[in-house]
Amino acid sequence: MNGMSMTMLVRDAAAGELAGEVEAMRLDEDAFRGFYDRTSRPLWAYLSRMTGDAHVADDILQEAYYRFCRANATHESEEHRRHSLFHIATNLLRDRARRNRGIFHLPLADLREKLLSVSGSGERIEKRMDLHRALDTLDERQREMLWLAYAQGESHADIAKIYGIREQSVRTILLRARRRMAKLLRKEPATGEVSQ
DSSP: OHHHHHHHHHHHHHHHHHHHHHHSSSOHHHHHHHHHHHHHHHHHHHHHHSSSOHHHHHHHHHHHHHHHHTTTOOSSEEEEEEEEHHHHHHHHHHHHHHHHOOOOOOOHHHHHHHHHHOOHHHHHHHHHHHHHHHHHHHHHHHHHHIIIIIISSSHHHHHHHHHHHHHHHHHHHHHHHHHHHHHSSSOOTTTTTTOO
């Protein structure tokens, strides 16, 4: 055998082994069900918080899994698979936000009345309202990252993978978002009032 055909045999054998490994990384139906069971709840919570609407969150959740399956991509690990799913969902959120520009959400006064009718505690409602106002001042990416970091418990490295940015960029964005939230939530007296 000449050197060229030996190289081709080695390359073909390596490609065959690689193809077997890649096929093992794809999800079969049972593996997908397990993946869905492990990821659907935190993904729905993320989508629900970002949209403020459980029905919209349901729709985006369904579309995210559909696109995830349709992509038929291979993933290095369960973590990589999860990041891919959250990345798809985040892109769907952004697409929805672009389509809905100019459509207004429930006014804060209506939200306050709705919250009061459900829970009844005025002070707690005011704190929630303050939090909603503060979150509404953040840009979309800051809100999403705050939710992923503090409600979902994702690490900076995980968030960086979801967004396809550097980990240091995630730290910077979260720092700015936390500072802005703290400033808005801090109760400072109005001009001319004396603090006690």
